[in-house]
Amino acid sequence: MRFTTASVLALAALVATGSHAFAPARYTQQRVRRPLSMSTAEAPADAIDAERKPTKKEKRLEYIKSPTFHRQGFKDVRESVERSMGEQFKSGLVDELKSNNYVIKKDGVTVHLAKDFGFCWGVERSIALAYEAVEHFPGKKVHITNELIHNPEVNDRLHDMNVNFIEKVDASTKDFSTVGDGDVVILPAFGASFEEMTYLNSKNVEIVDTTCPWVSKVWNTVDKHQREGLTSIIHGKYAHEETVATVSFCEDYICVKDMKEAEMVADYILNGGDKEKFLKHFEKAVSKGFDPDTMLNKVGLANQTTMYKKETRAIGQLMQKTMMKKFGPVNAKDHYQEFDTICDATQERQDAIHDLVENADELNLDFILVVGGWDSSNTAHLLEIPQKKGVRSFHINKADCIGADNTITHRTMSGEIVTEKFIEDIENKDREVVMGVTSGASTPDKAVQDSLSSIFLLKKMSSS
Numbered sequence: 001m002r003f004t005t006a007s008v009l010a011l012a013a014l015v016a017t018g019s020h021a022f023a024p025a026r027y028t029q030q031r032v033r034r035p036l037s038m039s040t041a042e043a044p045a046d047a048i049d050a051e052r053k054p055t056k057k058e059k060r061l062e063y064i065k066s067p068t069f070h071r072q073g074f075k076d077v078r079e080s081v082e083r084s085m086g087e088q089f090k091s092g093l094v095d096e097l098k099s100n101n102y103v104i105k106k107d108g109v110t111v112h113l114a115k116d117f118g119f120c121w122g123v124e125r126s127i128a129l130a131y132e133a134v135e136h137f138p139g140k141k142v143h144i145t146n147e148l149i150h151n152p153e154v155n156d157r158l159h160d161m162n163v164n165f166i167e168k169v170d171a172s173t174k175d176f177s178t179v180g181d182g183d184v185v186i187l188p189a190f191g192a193s194f195e196e197m198t199y200l201n202s203k204n205v206e207i208v209d210t211t212c213p214w215v216s217k218v219w220n221t222v223d224k225h226q227r228e229g230l231t232s233i234i235h236g237k238y239a240h241e242e243t244v245a246t247v248s249f250c251e252d253y254i255c256v257k258d259m260k261e262a263e264m265v266a267d268y269i270l271n272g273g274d275k276e277k278f279l280k281h282f283e284k285a286v287s288k289g290f291d292p293d294t295m296l297n298k299v300g301l302a303n304q305t306t307m308y309k310k311e312t313r314a315i316g317q318l319m320q321k322t323m324m325k326k327f328g329p330v331n332a333k334d335h336y337q338e339f340d341t342i343c344d345a346t347q348e349r350q351d352a353i354h355d356l357v358e359n360a361d362e363l364n365l366d367f368i369l370v371v372g373g374w375d376s377s378n379t380a381h382l383l384e385i386p387q388k389k390g391v392r393s394f395h396i397n398k399a400d401c402i403g404a405d406n407t408i409t410h411r412t413m414s415g416e417i418v419t420e421k422f423i424e425d426i427e428n429k430d431r432e433v434v435m436g437v438t439s440g441a442s443t444p445d446k447a448v449q450d451s452l453s454s455i456f457l458l459k460k461m462s463s464s
């Protein structure tokens with residue numbers, strides 16, 4: 001399903017539950033100046049509150065109220081942005097596939113398209129807001145604190161529009177020295193850390209926040225954990241931008257990247273163990289001063305929105321069982337809480353490729369192509385589904401990955417980029433190639449079209 005920019009922005013307001021209903025915090029926001037190069041791990045000085053220290057959520061909501069903080073886009077340029085997004089990202093071939101019950105035959109290739117694929121509304125909204133910002137502030141220097149989304153074409157477009165990507169000095173530090181008075185700073189779809197928001201709030205800049213409301217929903221969840229005295233267990237990759245932002249809104253947290261790490265945590269809860277070894281393993285994935293002996297007694301689960309949903313659910317069940325074993329079935333609810341933070345778009349795309357995989361034999365699929373940025377977590381998880389079922393599958397980031405010599409350069413599940421022979425028996429003109437295709441939530445349809453066109457041409461040239 002596709003949305004107009006206006007409907008995407010309206011939907012965003014619905015998902016961002018609770019934020020508008022929040023009562024104003026009882027403190028005076030102090031403007032603070034930070035050094036131009038700041039560590040995202042360091043919290044800048046807080047506003048002073050005589051009565052109590054505001055929570056990070058309260059502070060974030062305070063920043064949002066500033067007249068220089070923009071979350072709803074700019075109506076004056078909406079129509080022209082909608083038009084240019086259509087021209088850049090839409091695909092006639094993908095539209096044809098959809099209107100033809102998701103199947104097409106062309107030049108000796110049959111393509112089955114997954115029923116849900118490509119741009120999610122959160123990504124469309126983020127791109128629309130960023131493009132609108134560039135058009136709405138002509139002549140101003142525009143920066144972005146990270147890649148807008150994990151897609152090379154979209155980020156290249158922003159480079160072409162002279163948007164400055166704020167550089168990382170190292171894994172946890174960015175160089176904000178290029179941001180000057182009166183500039184515009186865009187926050188990407190997966191959000192910005194609390195420290196970055198605090199820093200930018202202290203500067204004389206226009207902030208355009210394109211954070212997906214599903215991501216802010218996760219931030220609201222970790223805030224609930226804090227208020228209820230729970231340590232947040234976050235199913236996510238600690239170095240992923242979204243998780244970096246999420247943990248910055250936590251007090252006590254531990255990130256687990258998969259079931260294996262969740263089992264280590266569960267085992268520690270039940271049996272204790274070598275604390276030093278445990279902390280060494282999770283050294284980059286826990287809050288400062290984390291003590292597993294005292295901080296794992298009451299936990300709540302949240303996740304990076306693009307993780308493999310079945311794994312998040314399984315981790316939730318594991319934690320629930322662990323607390324039941326340790327504290328008994330009646331008391332377990334006081335020690336474990338779970339709020340659903342898996343985003344619908346991620347879930348729908350995973351379900352759709354799952355359907356393709358289930359029908360791979362019946363459809364005679366030679367392989368499944370997954371198109372999306374190599375840094376894109378949600379796209380990488382789409383690859384896991386056919387790979388785990390033994391269906392030949394490839395994750396490419398753009399059409400160039402398909403070589404005229406019948407090779408394909410792709411990213412494996414372990415993150416390696418490899419080149420190998422692509423289509424078997426391609427020279428045989430009597431043998432049709434049958435393939436499945438899907439794309440990640442940050443992938444424009446145009447990228448799918450370009451990839452398919454390369455395959456049609458490859459087959460045509462090889463078997464003529």
Ligand code: SF4
Pocket residue numbers: 120121122123189212213214215305306343344345346378441
């Ligand atoms: S995948 Fe989900 S969380 Fe991520 S941008 Fe899209 S809608 Fe938002």
